[in-house]
Amino acid sequence: MNSFNSRLVIFALFILQISATAFAGPLDDYYLQQFGHTNSAQLQKTILSIVPEQQEPARCGMPAKKGLRRDWNLLEQSTQKVLAKELALPALTGEASFTSVGGHFKIHYATSGSDAPTAAGWVETVAATFEEVYSKYTSLPLGYQRAPTESGAPYDVYLRNLAPQRFYGSTESGVSVSSVGYPNAYTSWIELDNNFTESIYTTPSSGGTFTPLQSLQITAAHEYHHAIQYGYNYYFDIWYAEATSTWLEDELYNDVNQLYNYLDAWLLSHSNLSLDTSESLTTGGGYGRWIFNRYLSEKHSPTAIRNIWEALGVRYSPYGSDIPMAPVIDSVLTTTYGGSLADDFFGFAKRVYIRDWATRTPDETDKIPFYSPIYTYSSYPVNSSSRNKPSVTLPHYSFAYYKFTTTSGMSPFTVNINKTSGIKTALYKNNTEITSDASATSYLLSNFGTTDEIVLLIANTSTVDNQMATFSTDGSTEIVTEPIASSVGGGSSGCFIATAAFGSYLHPQVNMLREFRDKHLLTNTPGRTFVKLYYRYSPPLADFISCHPVLRSLARLALTPLIVFITHPLISVICLFLFVGFILTTLRYVPNNRLQAKTNFLLQEYNPPK
Numbered sequence: 001m002n003s004f005n006s007r008l009v010i011f012a013l014f015i016l017q018i019s020a021t022a023f024a025g026p027l028d029d030y031y032l033q034q035f036g037h038t039n040s041a042q043l044q045k046t047i048l049s050i051v052p053e054q055q056e057p058a059r060c061g062m063p064a065k066k067g068l069r070r071d072w073n074l075l076e077q078s079t080q081k082v083l084a085k086e087l088a089l090p091a092l093t094g095e096a097s098f099t100s101v102g103g104h105f106k107i108h109y110a111t112s113g114s115d116a117p118t119a120a121g122w123v124e125t126v127a128a129t130f131e132e133v134y135s136k137y138t139s140l141p142l143g144y145q146r147a148p149t150e151s152g153a154p155y156d157v158y159l160r161n162l163a164p165q166r167f168y169g170s171t172e173s174g175v176s177v178s179s180v181g182y183p184n185a186y187t188s189w190i191e192l193d194n195n196f197t198e199s200i201y202t203t204p205s206s207g208g209t210f211t212p213l214q215s216l217q218i219t220a221a222h223e224y225h226h227a228i229q230y231g232y233n234y235y236f237d238i239w240y241a242e243a244t245s246t247w248l249e250d251e252l253y254n255d256v257n258q259l260y261n262y263l264d265a266w267l268l269s270h271s272n273l274s275l276d277t278s279e280s281l282t283t284g285g286g287y288g289r290w291i292f293n294r295y296l297s298e299k300h301s302p303t304a305i306r307n308i309w310e311a312l313g314v315r316y317s318p319y320g321s322d323i324p325m326a327p328v329i330d331s332v333l334t335t336t337y338g339g340s341l342a343d344d345f346f347g348f349a350k351r352v353y354i355r356d357w358a359t360r361t362p363d364e365t366d367k368i369p370f371y372s373p374i375y376t377y378s379s380y381p382v383n384s385s386s387r388n389k390p391s392v393t394l395p396h397y398s399f400a401y402y403k404f405t406t407t408s409g410m411s412p413f414t415v416n417i418n419k420t421s422g423i424k425t426a427l428y429k430n431n432t433e434i435t436s437d438a439s440a441t442s443y444l445l446s447n448f449g450t451t452d453e454i455v456l457l458i459a460n461t462s463t464v465d466n467q468m469a470t471f472s473t474d475g476s477t478e479i480v481t482e483p484i485a486s487s488v489g490g491g492s493s494g495c496f497i498a499t500a501a502f503g504s505y506l507h508p509q510v511n512m513l514r515e516f517r518d519k520h521l522l523t524n525t526p527g528r529t530f531v532k533l534y535y536r537y538s539p540p541l542a543d544f545i546s547c548h549p550v551l552r553s554l555a556r557l558a559l560t561p562l563i564v565f566i567t568h569p570l571i572s573v574i575c576l577f578l579f580v581g582f583i584l585t586t587l588r589y590v591p592n593n594r595l596q597a598k599t600n601f602l603l604q605e606y607n608p609p610k
Contacts, residue, residue, distance in 0.1 A: 027071060027502070028079040034064040035086055036165045058200040059287070060245070061162070061170030061191070062226050063238045063279050069173065074502075087172065090115075090158040090191060099154055100127035104134050104146070106154040109194070114161045117194045119212070123159070126192065126216060130157060133220045136252050137228065141302050144309075147227035148180045148187050155227065159194040166200060168193060168219040171226035173234060182313035186234040188227045192219060204261055214256045218249040232313035237325035242279045242286030244305060247293040251302065260367040262288040267352055268372045274465075275345060275397035276326055291368065295348040298358045300337050308332045319543070326397065326463065341397070342461040346424050346438060349399040349459045354431055373403040373455070380407070381474035391470040391478060394423070394460035402471070404454040412446040415456060418477045419469035422462030428455045484531055496542035501555035509563055516566050 069087055072080065085091070094111035107127050110116040117123055137144045149155050162169065174187035193201065196215035203209050222245040229236050229244070246259050266273070266284025279286025296304050308325075311332050317323050330341035351357065353371045375388040382390050382404070392400050406413070417425055417440070424438035427445075430453055434443050445454065460467040466483035495517065498510045521527030545551045 028075050031064070031068050031071070031075065031083060032079060034068075034165075035083060037082055057204050057281055058163075058166045058168050059281055060222060060226075060242060061165065061167035062172075062223070063242065063286070065170050065172050066238060089156075089189065090160055092158065092160070098123050098127055100131045102131040102134065104154055105130045105157055107157050107159065109159040115159065115194055117159055118197070119195060122195065125213070126157065126159065126220075129213075129216055129220045130155075130224065133217075133224050133252060136221075137224065137248075142248075142251070142306065143303070144225075144228050144306055145180065145231060147224060148177045148185055148231045150175065150177065150187055155224075156189040158189065158191045160191050162191065162193040163198040163200060167191075168196075168201065168215065169223040171223045171230070173230050176234075177231075180231055182232055183316070184233045184235055185313070186230045188230040190223045190227060192216075192223065204258070208258055208261060210256065210258055214253070214258070217253045218256050218258055221249045221252040222246065229309065232309050233315065233323065235315075235317040235321065235323045236312060237276070237322050239276050239279050239286040239289065240308075240325035240329075243289035243293055244309070246287050247290035247297075247305070250290075250294075254364075257364065257367060259287075259290055260364075263291060263367075264369050267291070267369045271349075271352075271372065272374070272392070272394055272398050272400045274395045276324070292345075292348055294357070295351060296333075296344060299344065299347065300333075304332065304337065307336055319546075342424075345397050346459050346461045349457060350426060350433075352399075353401065353428060353455060353457060371401050371455070373401045376403040376405060378405040378407070381472065381476075383472040383474050383476045384470075384478055390472060391468065392458055393466050393468050394458070395465045396422075396460055396463050396467075399457060399459035402456045402458070404456070404473075406448055406450050406452050406454060412444055413448070413454070413473065414445070414475070415443045415471055415473060416475055416477065417441050417443075417469060417471045418480050419458075420467045420480050420482050422460050422464050422467035422483075423469045424459050424461050425469065426457040428457070429453070496538045497545060497555060498559060500542040500546035501552050501559060509559070512563060512566060513559070 065086060068083060072087070075083070090108070092108060092110035092115055093113035095108055096111050097109070098107045099105070100107070105127055107123050107130075109123050134146065136142065138146055147155055169190060169192045171188050171190050174189060177185050177187055179185075193215075196202070196212040196219075201210065201212070201215045225245040225248050226241060229241050246262065249259050250257065262281065262284060264284075265280075265282060266288035270277075270283045273283055273285070275289060275292065277283055277285035277289075281287060293305055308329055312323060312325070312328050315323050315328065326341060333339045333341055333344055355365065355368070355370070357365050357368065374392065377386065377388075377390075379386070384390070390402070394400060404413075404415075415427055419425065419441070425440065426438060427434045427443040429445055429448060434445060448454070456471065458469045458471075464483050468480040468483070470478035470480060472478075495510050495514050498513045502510050517531060521531050545555050
């Protein structure tokens with residue numbers, strides 16, 4: 001093998017190594033971190049700059065376990081060896097069991113070691129609490145089916161020391177049991193912290209003090225509904241599973257109120273994120289969305305939530321992936337209640353401002369945060385020259401508020417709006433809506449004083465991301481562009497080929513590419529044109545790639561230069577110049593036998609030997 005080929009092979013192997021690391025390392029690290037382990041994949045951290053997520057407060061472990069089972073074949077063997085126990089039935093030291101008085105639950109516990117309960121009678125308390133939860137769920141008005149088990153056996157609950165993993169509890173799927181009436185129904189079992197005495201349970205960082213019994217109550221309510229969800233359809237969308245289980249904590253144990261701690265992350269900080277944002281305590285994804293279920297239950301009835309889960313139960317997953325819940329919710333609201341998800345989401349966004357919550361005592365209503373404006377205008381006129389440009393681009397099912405501070409001499413006051421088709425707006429004066437026409441493009445206010453509050457609500461109530469709205473107080477208008485339609489819901493990113501290549505929409509590289517699309521492609525005309533073509537042609541190609549391991553590897557290899565460029569643009573440009581220089585320098589010394597022969601022939605023709 002000549003020198004050029006040797007160098008080329010070395011370079012290709014280097015790129016393949018980066019590609020393999022980009023594929024395996026970050027996803028392995030993600031799951032190792034979720035379950036309290038670490039990984040020393042220094043190459044991928046150095047080249048691809050994967051920053052570990054900050055440790056969140058205690059939460060439900062179901063999303064991590066469900067994701068781990070789905071992505072199991074994508075992990076390295078060393079990672080699988082470490083995490084195999086997370087998908088197996090717990091092995092407890094000196095295991096013993098106690099069957100609840102009602103006979104519906106079997107509580108498994110360790111008699112020694114770190115998993116053993118520390119309080120006398122705690123096992124019996126756990127059993128009694130689960131029987132209470134079972135009774136409330138299966139009785140009206142909730143009326144849920146019981147969580148299925150094999151041959152109708154008692155449901156298994158395992159007590160473990162989950163504080164190191166920062167889990168309250170976790171629900172893990174078992175085996176398929178379509179006999180319950182739903183084709184994708186599965187059994188499950190629950191793991192529960194063994195005492196709830198650690199500070200992460202008694203004094204959560206987001207506020208509040210809770211007894212071990214209170215933590216047990218809301219965790220039993222939360223996790224057992226996950227078990228019920230598996231009984232409807234294994235392929236449930238995780239964000240709505242968490243939103244429902246969290247909402248039901250308060251329906252079953254109204255005096256605990258720990259779930260209010262999740263709301264600030266959404267309503268105060270991230271209202272401009274989609275309703276179906278992936279579960280996270282930092283953004284309010286999943287957990288904080290429980291308040292939307294409260295809105296639906298107050299407007300319709302608590303039965304509406306059960307109807308949504310029953311509607312999911314008869315749906316199929318064509319590719320073995322989680323079924324997006326937004327279309328399911330919309331279908332139920334349309335067929336059963338004569339509305340739509342668009343209407344109810346807009347109504348919910350209004351209620352966040354108006355605060356006309358029903359069915360709760362005033363002290364609980366006060367726990368719901370007040371609206372949080374994106375910006376407050378106090379200098380007029382408001383137009384494109386304002387300090388904060390009066391325009392917003394919103395993803396599907398999201399909303400934003402803008403506040404106007406009134407001054408003397410402003411009456412009458414006009415707000416003009418230019419918006420794309422998926423945007424609905426409302427203008428309020430002191431909690432009173434100026435008009436019920438959500439499609440209005442101009443609002444006229446008069447007769448107000450300097451203490452009056454004027455608030456503009458802008459909501460994307462459609463399934464399409466990047467709906468736009470601009471507004472002004474002087475009649476000026478800014479151009480808005482209709483967004484490019486793409487599929488949404490349940491973690492769908494629109495990055496079809498990247499998801500197929502890396503195997504999971506949770507993969508850090510897929511998230512990176514999605515952010516690159518949102519920040520650098522969808523913000524300009526050429527980028528939007530490229531994305532439009534990508535959405536048109538990539539889904540069938542992605543489906544084909546996902547079914548062939550070799551093509552997935554090639555796709556990862558093809559995406560690696562882009563990923564490296566996104567993370568290190570300057571270094572990438574330098575490497576490109578170095579590579580080009582390497583090729584040119586090498587070719588300079590590579591003899592071309594055919595060219596050399598032709599040159600010699602011509603020399604002989606025109607310069608014959610003397």
